[in-house]
Amino acid sequence: MSHLLLEADSIKALVVIDTMQRFGIDHYFEHQITQCLKNQHSQPLLYNNNADDGHLYAVSLRFRLLRQRGFHVPADVFNRFKGENIKFKNALSEDIRGLMALQEASHLCIEDDGDILDEAFLFSTNFLTARLPHLDDFQASMVQNTLHYPHHKSLPRFMTNHYLKHHDLKKDWEKLIANLAIMDFNKMQRIYHEEILQVFKWWKGLLSKELKLARKQPLKWYIWSMATVTDPCLSKQRIELTKPISLVYIVDDIFDVYGTIDELILFTEAINMWEFPETKKLSNYMRMCFKVIHETTHEISNVVYQEYGWNPIDYLKKEWASLCNAFLIEAKWFASGHSPKADEYLKNGVISSGVPMVLTNLFIRFGYGEFVGTTDIEDIISSVATILRLLDDLGTAKDEEQDGKDGSYMEYYMKEQEGGSLSDGRQHVLDKVSLQWKLLNKHCLSPNTIPTSFKTACLNAARLIPMMYTYDDNHRLPVLEEHVKFMFSNIKENLMG
Incomplete structure (x- = not known):
């Protein structure tokens, strides 16, 4: 599993980390994830406009993963997606994947960011909501989940089941992560059951x-x-x-x-x-x-x-x-x-x-x-x-x-x-x-x-x-x-x- 982080191209590595987080198993790979993100943060062409990495999805995902790990990433990396009127370009409205990633990134806003991420939140919310009636059931489910349960403000262990049901696991590495998540869930469920029984016992003694x-x-x-x-x-x-x-x-x-x-x-x-x-x-x-x-x-x-x-x-x-x-x-x-x-x-x-x-x-x-x-x-x-x-x-x-x-x-x-x-x-x-x-x-x-x-x-x-x-x-x-x-x-x- 570790080679997916250390040997994959930059975007794939970020997607792997994101998937691990959503399945709630990233704690097993703390060292590898930190090293991978450290490498990403140190790249001189981190946000190269001429590369695929300059796409809205990639920039938004990298911003979120780096910032939540404590790396300094300025919010003005999103200014490239604004037009001459200093507003986000309407042409981005067709990029559903990018808008979902931008929505997720906007929730890591701090006061020092000014209005950029607040604008990103409103822009992505408005266009994702407007596009909902025109999406197939799978896409609509993913968009609704992003709007209602952004990753930064949600509990991965509570969302794992939803992610398993509504995520299309096509790649072998995705299936591997899903299987690990299921094993982790079963282990934690046994731990939680034992703990709640002890809580019930303590509570019964108080009654x-x-x-x-x-x-x-x-x-x-x-x-x-x-x-x-x-x-x-x-x-x-x-x-x-x-x-x-x-x-x-x-x-x-x-x-x-x-x-x-x-x-x-x-x-x-x-x-x-x-x-x-x-x-x-x-x-x-x-x-x-x-x-x-x-x-x-x-x-x-x-x-x-x-x-x-x-x-x-x-x-x-x-x-x-x-x-x-x-x-x-x-x-x-x-x-x-x-x-x-x-x-x-x-x-x-x-x-x-x-x-x-x-x-x-x-x-x-x-x-x-x-x-x-x-x-x-x-x-x-x-x-x-x-x-x-x-x-x-x-x-x-x-x-x-x-x-x-x-x-x-x-x-x-x-x-x-x-x-x-x-x-x-x-x-x-x-x-x-x-x-x-x-x-x-x-x-x-x-x-x-x-x-x-x-x-x-x-x-x-x-x-x-x-x-x-x-x-x-x-x-x-x-x-x-x-x-x-x-x-x-x-x-x-x-x-x-």
């Missing part, structure tokens, strides 16, 4: 009639860990990460559904002091929840201490306090009828999303204690959290049939606008999501102090968010459920609980 829950979804909670931490060797980390994720959902239910404002104040005080609340002051289910949070947090801290010689308990306690303080602020807004400014709500909502709590847990579990709290780490976590908060609030249906006390960024933003339409408000939110993706890309694609494994985890978390919050009219998550059914074919639990 108590006194622990009130609006959602009982251990499979859904585990999917966050499974999607975020992809290394086959990190089973323990996936299982352990599912625990704080579960607790964030449970505490969210307590604040949104069950607790009175007086109870929530007492519960938050207990979390801040990190001391068991007095028996007579709190409901039994709240004391039970605090006990589980306390025990689970100390268990994780002990594991980190044993493996890395550093006890992170103070950082984890601080994250729990920040989360509950943010939840309490929202509860007080609701109880008093106060409508915060949209930016005020979003700043607090980034914390109440639970993302800082969960990703800080993961960062510490990875053993990167010396970087906890640094600006780079806080910024990358904030980008993921903002994407989640905005897309969660944008939801096209009520969140999982809860009768909760949630606010919404869009709701507060629209109150500040005079005469603004819902479509304008929705576009404003999507624009803010796009900006956060540019910031996230900059954190993940540029040299900095953030460990690579954590960058990948943050990207994966952001990739999963749309699947977790795209509800249909029946309060279901059809896209996510389809992938989960494929990944966990012998698990009978309803994903939505």
